[in-house]
Amino acid sequence: MQLVKERKFGNLISDTFTFFKEYGKNYFKNYFVLNGALLLLFVLIFVFGYREFFMQMMNANVNGDTYFFQTYFQDNGAMLILGVVIFGILLLAVSIVMYTFPVLYMKRIAETGDNNIKPDQMLGDIRKNIGKFFIFLLGMLFIVAPLTLVLMMLSSFLMIIIIGFFLFILLMPAFINVVNFTLFDYFTTNRGFFNSLSYAMRVNFANMFDSKKAKFWRYWASTVIMFILIYIVLTIFTLVPYMIMVFGFLTVPDMGTSQNPAEMFSGVMGIFLFVIYGVSILVSFTLNNLMFVQAGLQYYDSREDLHRKVDFNEIDTIGQGEF
Numbered sequence: 646m647q648l649v650k651e652r653k654f655g656n657l658i659s660d661t662f663t664f665f666k667e668y669g670k671n672y673f674k675n676y677f678v679l680n681g682a683l684l685l686l687f688v689l690i691f692v693f694g695y696r697e698f699f700m701q702m703m704n705a706n707v708n709g710d711t712y713f714f715q716t717y718f719q720d721n722g723a724m725l726i727l728g729v730v731i732f733g734i735l736l737l738a739v740s741i742v743m744y745t746f747p748v749l750y751m752k753r754i755a756e757t758g759d760n761n762i763k764p765d766q767m768l769g770d771i772r773k774n775i776g777k778f779f780i781f782l783l784g785m786l787f788i789v790a791p792l793t794l795v796l797m798m799l800s801s802f803l804m805i806i807i808i809g810f811f812l813f814i815l816l817m818p819a820f821i822n823v824v825n826f827t828l829f830d831y832f833t834t835n836r837g838f839f840n841s842l843s844y845a846m847r848v849n850f851a852n853m854f855d856s857k858k859a860k861f862w863r864y865w866a867s868t869v870i871m872f873i874l875i876y877i878v879l880t881i882f883t884l885v886p887y888m889i890m891v892f893g894f895l896t897v898p899d900m901g902t903s904q905n906p907a908e909m910f911s912g913v914m915g916i917f918l919f920v921i922y923g924v925s926i927l928v929s930f931t932l933n934n935l936m937f938v939q940a941g942l943q944y945y946d947s948r949e950d951l952h953r954k955v956d957f958n959e960i961d962t963i964g965q966g967e968f
Contacts, residue, residue, distance in 0.1 A: 648755045649954075652946045657867040661939040671762060672750060676934065678764040679771070680742040684930055687735040692923040694728055741778055743930065745771050747937035748832045755833075755945065774832055781831055784838045785824065793820050818868040819861070822849050825940035826947070833944075848947045864943050871939050875932045883925045 646667050652660060665672065677684075749770040753762055793816075800812040826845035831838055853861045945951065 648751060648942070649945045649948065649951045651952060652942060654863045654867055657863065657939060657942055657946070658870055660942055661871065661935060664938050664942070665935075668754070668760060671760060672934075673931075675750065675762060675764050675767050676742075676746055679746065679768060680739060683735060683739050683742065684927060687732075687739050688923045688926050690728070690732055690735065691926070692919050694732070739930075740782075741775065742771065743933065744781075744828060744937075745774055745778055745832065747934060747941060748829050749774065751829075751938070751941040751945075752833050755951075777832060780838055781828060784827075784842065789820075789824065789827075789842070815865075818865045818872070819849060821936075822864050822868055822940070822943070825937070826944055829941055829944040860947060867939060867943065868936075871936055875935060878932060879925065879929060882928055883921060 646660070646663055746767065750762065750767060753759060753766070753770070796816055797813070800816060803812055823842075823845045826848060827838070827842045830836060830844050831841035834841070836844065849861050849864060851859070851861075853859050
């Protein structure tokens, strides 16, 4: 599969699945070798922490304890701080791999055509780019996020006159595309963060209202379609177990007549609920790779300089096999 080429709207979607058809086994093997244990530990801490907090809150509501949060934090302050620190470190580690891995994996394929990439190669690439990741993170937090927040607040205000709904639907995919293009350009080229952000803005918004030249709508629409596909898969994946749990709750007498909600959530149904929640988080992290790979195809579609380079290389190879 050739990554660097111009793609139409339909190709941006179909080629995403073609990519995983050709590289999926190697891609996810590397991804889970590097990120699997971190993801699992992250989900376990998140789910058990949420379960503990939820059960304590349910007990407080049943017992009428109006000072639940104050008492709970006073009694478990050290443990909560330690848990938050560990959770924060894990979240950072997972984020580093989650954001850099798709970019650097596709960069290796674009540059070398290698379809048997090794985990140690990817680990080396990620280590070399950790500094870039933190610069990218700071740029997103202090530059892009505040601007986006202002636009989102404006669209929320305009929802009073209906137009805000359309503005919100327009802005969210566009924001995702700008972030992803900045990410790919910053890690793929030698440009600085601001130059990569400028490139992302130009590519997405240049000639926006010229149907023949604009790439905005092609990228925007493909992002929306992929988001909907991922949302449908996640909904189906979680809806069936939830329906089973609700059915069990309604049909098992002990569950329906439990006097203490905390007892219900500490039983089989509660465990089942939190297992579903944890698995859905893992599936969500995995499916996000679809969005990142499609963003990579969008990015390589936008790189006209690389298109010309590929064309020149193909011209140079014409006739070489005839001698």
